[in-house]
Amino acid sequence: MKQQHTSVEAALRHYKEGVGTFTQKLPNVASRFHAFTEACFEEGALSKKEKQLIALGISLATQDEYCVIYHTKGCLDEGASEQEILETCGVAAAFAGGAAMSQAVTLVQECIHELTMKH
Template sequence: MDQQQQQNNPIEMALQEYKQGIGNFTQKMPNIAKKFNAFTEACFEEGKLSQKEKQMIALGISVYSQDEYCIIYHAKGCIDQGCTEEEILETVGVTAAFGGGAAMSQAVTLVQECISELGGNNSQMQ
């Protein structure tokens, strides 16, 4: 994807906005940002659960809480960790069992858009 396509892609734009916001926050509140980043990095380290499984959990929580930036970030995380489209959709399907129509609406719109824009639309995405 070239620079112009990235600028016109709403998913890529949201990722850039998030990175910019984190950068600004880090400059203004370095102590808090450092501790927050260390905590989240520790939470996502490989352990009894794989990083892939942790990204799937985070995506489910993001969909349930209707946090669009986190949905995009963790959908990308799932893709980066090698999740297939079916694994991602199964994850958000379980989320919809708890979150109802609001979670399902995110699954059939934003999550599908992330899959299409960030990982291709094939079933393996690897």
């Protein structure tokens, strides 16, 4: 029996499918954007984990739900602890107020739960 996908996994799949369609229609733009963002997230003076935490904070402040999900996963993939992720949410809320906090107490915590639970 096939495992049913969670809402977080479904959102990640939906985003990936959208990127694929966009890449087919505008390959020149998509490849350049991908190369740029890949370079931005390379290890440097800041670690990949620190960059993912920054991206999560910005995603919360700008209310970009797909990026909140994507960068919460990125934080976990780079070894960020739940405490580091939640502190990042707190900093985002200090700048963006209740809108960022509402995403932190719902979407981010749902992502952490769904992406770390054993299947």
